[in-house]
Amino acid sequence: MLVFGFLAVLPGDPARVALGVNASDEAVAELRRQFGLDRSLPVQYVDWLGGLLRGDLGTSYVSKAAIGPQVFDRLQVTLILVVAAMAIALVLAVPAGTVMAARHRRLSGVALSALSQVGVAVPAFLAGILLIMVFAVKLGWLPANGWTPPAQDPAMFLRQLVLPALSLGLVQGAVLTRYVRSAVLDVLREDYLRTARAKGLRPFPALWRHGLRNAAVPVVTVLGLQLATLLIGAVVVERVFVIPGLGSLLLDGVSQRDLILVQDVVMVLVVAVLLVNFLVDLLYVALDPRLRTGTR
């Protein structure tokens, strides 16, 4: 509803943009009728919503092709990118945050802390440009941009994935590290960790066996929120790396006033975020037995 309303009041007639500034008023009126743009806004809204429920995302104002297949193609690309970035962020943040917490009074912990602080301040697109400059332009190790479907050429797919995934993942990793650090610090102060030590576990095994799962609960919350940030970050990074994902589709749609397409992409993103939140809730219950209802 919000998505639809917001886009409807934006200036710029989609039919006019689609046909170009030189098109005659009759041609524009004809196209408006064809798209159903001459109907009242509520009718358009209900029509679009009805289509969504039937799994029909409608027809593009610009290419006149069905939007559904295109969106799902692009969604796959974006999901691969986001999941890869998330994996990088996790691999980075969990050990780094844990070390930072365990050594928060020592030099190594403080140094890591400062490093992550720097990482937090760098926007993903800047990280992307820097990575391209170093690894693609200067060192020539990896391609600067492009996208190859994994089925077509797995090696090329991976080589092209590395830099965009890194530029998203490094920044998210730095942010996540801060949260892992504070979650682990909290757990280190818990009585049950002292009990674990009193049983004869050394500090690190005690943290591993008794702290990890407990520290994961707050971190998972952040993960859910971060996935939303990552989806938005992906829009920009896809532009930088010329990747045919949902983000570039969205930006194309906006510049061409392809309202239906933009609505659909935003809708898919919203659904994706809702789905992630749902998964996060499930994960919570899996992690923390106190949230389970019923008996043992």
Added chain:
Amino acid sequence: MNVLEVAGLNVSVRDTTLVSDVDLTVGPGERVGLIGESGSGKSLTALSILGLLPEDVVPSGSVRLSGVDHDLIGADERALSRIRGRDLAMVFQEPMTALNPTMRIGDQIAETMLIHHTHPTRSAARAAAADLLDRVQLPADLLRAYPHQLSGGQRQRVVLAIALSNDPALLICDEPTTALDVTVQALVLDLIVQGVVARSSALLFITHDLAVVATVCERVLVMYGGRVVESGPVHEVFTNPRHRYTQGLLAASNLEAAGSRLTTIPGTVPAAGHFPSGCVFRNRCAHATDLCATTPAWSGTSTTGYACHHPAGAPHA
């Protein structure tokens, strides 16, 4: 040969001394009480023995455990972790937070035995865990429960089962019933005593409740201001206290027995680092004189005696 020998224990944080010159011994199978008001340094003493003081709190002195050929103070984590949970076990004050909320009770009990390889297999450790649970009078189906499904008293019994699982030579209990309902206190105390007696384990029992010490312990040390001010057999110390602090403590706890007059120790326990020099009790003591500005010497033997310039009553028999 004593199970535990603590000599000249000091505990300090930065430049504040929290525990001074504590000597403490526990014989095999002996049950020793450590009493004193909150803030006297009882918990710090216990944590020093276990080597689990907070990061910025530093012990010095000597802590020896029979069968261990090195001093526990200054020992490395590897050496200490072999002792903790096997020769030396502890029950903490707060049962609500002492157990891992995301691990099943059975796994938490079995873990102690698996860490120290006292049971050959995981299933043997599980069976032993069921048996331990039964000994603290909890049903075996709690093995699969999580801590939040148990009451405070039940959780403390689980903590006790964990502590006793490897038949430790010494069990330390730090106010194990303070956080519990009065209704379950007696049961938990009973289980603690039964547990150590059945294993011939020694017990160091910390409390501020004199009645509890009288039922559980054979010998007692009175702590105040980070120092041991008096020690001796429970019966003697309680019927014939010598140190003025012990005397005040007894008077304050015997309200009913003493009749209608309310007796409490005047004033409150100072914050750490704010105890007077000399006798730490002199600012709250009705008998204090100028002499008390010097640290009173220990009178008596190492296990029975007191440190007071103006002792009460007749000498210990």
